[in-house]
Amino acid sequence: MVMEDKLVAETEDRKNALEEYIYTLRAKLEEEYKDFASDAEKEKLSALLMKTEDWLYDDGYDASKAKYIAKYEELASLGNLIKGRYNAKQEELKQSLRSKQEAKQAAAMAEKLAADRATREEKKDDAEMADELD
Secondary structure (H helix, E strand, O other), rough: OOHHHHHHHHHHHHHHHHHHHHHHHHHHOOOOOOOOOOOHHHHHHHHHHHHHHHHHHHHHHHHHHHHHHHHHHHHHHHHHHHHHHHHHHHHHHHHHHHHEEEEEEHHHHHHHHHHHHHHHHHHHHHHHHHHHHO
């Protein structure tokens, strides 16, 4: 009995995960991911999202856990390609920003070291002049 209850709960979780993925992916495809998918990919994925959503609320209303997982993986196989491109671009932007920050820090450090060196040389010159005057 406990195993059956657990299976029912897991099945419901898979169903909810599928539904959430459909809505999330659809929204991201129209916004965040729009530049990372071709028109053909967008059309294919949008059609698959609609088809899966229709199935979910019709024949899939009381499907098995395995069926929900299979539908999720079918969507993810296309969605993850686009998400991967998006994530790669985001990482590229982060790396670029990090490189600029590191270059700025290195330049500031070099400037500070040069100023310290100049100060030491001035003190050394002042000390030498004082020794010559004595």
